[in-house]
């Protein structure tokens with residue numbers, strides 16, 4: 001008698017689940033293990049049909065009382081994005097699984113972002129440790145050499161240190177050492193500290209949110225970097241919305257610390273680009289054949305953050321930059337309030353004290369300068385990774401990125417400087 005293939009066993013497990021499974025008994029490990037050995041782009045049509053039946057069941061049968069979150073249904077939406085013909089950047093990066101509503105005080109939002117970035121990058125550090133120790137997990141093709149893996153882990157640690165200092169137990173990271181030489185904390189010790197705080201749901205979240213389109217090792221890094229930036233953009237949008245509310249409200253002086261925190265967190269995130277630069281351009285060129293249609297130009301988090309600084313010019317709103325994010329574009333056209341607009345209004349009305357106006361202006365200047373660095377670094381990385389190829393978001397690629405460098409988040413600051 002022949003032994004059943006892994007695929008046949010998975011199909012049996014799914015068929016069994018369709019008969020009497022609950023949200024908790026869904027065979028996530030078997031499905032994800034299989035997906036990572038073939039890539040989401042190459043899932044077998046029969047398996048996709050079976051998964052679509054599972055998803056239909058999550059929607060028609062009330063599974064059990066524990067099925068309160070709808071996580072399984074959202075997870076299956078991510079697995080089936082190509083099958084459904086609605087594959088895009090949010091589904092590629094599994095954002096629906098990771099996203100939390102960005103409302104509340106900026107300190108609470110930063111805490112949430114910090115924790116999520118630590119989970120995502122701690123997981124990456126663990127993934128690369130296994131490869132370094134000679135037993136890589138899937139996706140495992142085109143493994144980079146040990147020197148690159150080691151560098152990758154150190155750069156991940158560099159991005160993890162500031163949030164770790166804010167949210168992990170005191171003593172986990174040495175603030176003096178970080179101030180003197182960032183990126184020297186032991187990767188395994190830091191990843192272990194993060195792992196020791198994980199809940200069962202967070203373990204599932206980490207595993208469910210890695211759905212590479214192909215089998216190359218570097219795609220894991222790509223996904224985790226994109227997700228870490230998205231967690232950061234979510235915080236930035238929420239904190240800027242908070243700043244707008246404060247400018248209108250009883251304590252307009254609270255706006256400047258929120259804008260300053262946005263600038264600081266974006267600055268701390270810049271080494272994510274150095275981390276991503278350890279991706280092998282050849283690997284990227286291969287797996288991006290299967291990511292066509294998914295581009296960060298569709299990032300709602302980034303465009304929300306941008307349009308909360310000041311209202312984008314009509315030409316930009318009508319370009320791919322905003323037509324790729326129709327919900328954000330609609331919110332702008334609907335009159336979304338911005339930090340620049342509100343601060344000018346309240347300053348003109350005399351509601352904002354001179355000291356507070358100066359502090360908001362200084363924080364906005366800082367944010368502008370960090371964002372200019374973000375765009376320049378992104379542009380250089382794109383030159384290295386795709387050269388003259390077109391973008392996966394239907395732009396002409398690098399020339400598009402070069403052109404957007406001239407845009408400003410706070411055009412009024414430029415006008416003030418020019419007038420002075």
Ligand code: HEM
Nearest residue numbers: 229295296297302321382385386391392393394395397404
């Ligand atoms: C291999 C690395 C990367 C390459 C080659 C790359 C390339 C590109 C290209 C060509 C575009 C233009 C739109 C398109 O046609 O796709 C774009 C836009 C964009 N990318 Fe990247 N990118 C990379 C990494 C990242 C990362 C890590 C992020 C962080 C989330 C990011 C965020 C963005 C954003 C927000 C836009 C829209 C910019 C705008 O509309 O002004 N990119 N990227």
